[in-house]
Amino acid sequence: MDLTVQSAENAEYMVEKIKDRLRIVNAGALKVSAFDEEQYEELHSLYTMVMKRETFSPSEMQAIAEELGNLRKA
Numbered sequence: 001m002d003l004t005v006q007s008a009e010n011a012e013y014m015v016e017k018i019k020d021r022l023r024i025v026n027a028g029a030l031k032v033s034a035f036d037e038e039q040y041e042e043l044h045s046l047y048t049m050v051m052k053r054e055t056f057s058p059s060e061m062q063a064i065a066e067e068l069g070n071l072r073k074a
C-alpha cells in the first residue's frame with residue numbers, strides 16, 4: 001500500500017491506524033468522510049509521526065487529536 005498516493009482508501013487506513021495507536025475512545029467522531037481531501041499530505045505527515053512513536057503523553061495525545069480536528073472539513 002503506497003500511502004503517498006491520495007485516495008479515500010488510504011485516508012481511511014491512516015485514520016483507522018491513528019485511532020488504534022492513540023486508543024481514541026470516541027472513534028466515531030473521526031469519520032474519514034469528514035476529512036478534507038486537500039489536507040491529505042498533512043494527514044499523511046501526522047500518520048507517519050504517530051506510527052514512529054510507541055507512547056504518547058496525555059498532552060501529546062490531545063495535540064494530535066486537535067490536529068485531526070483541524071484537518072476536518074469546515
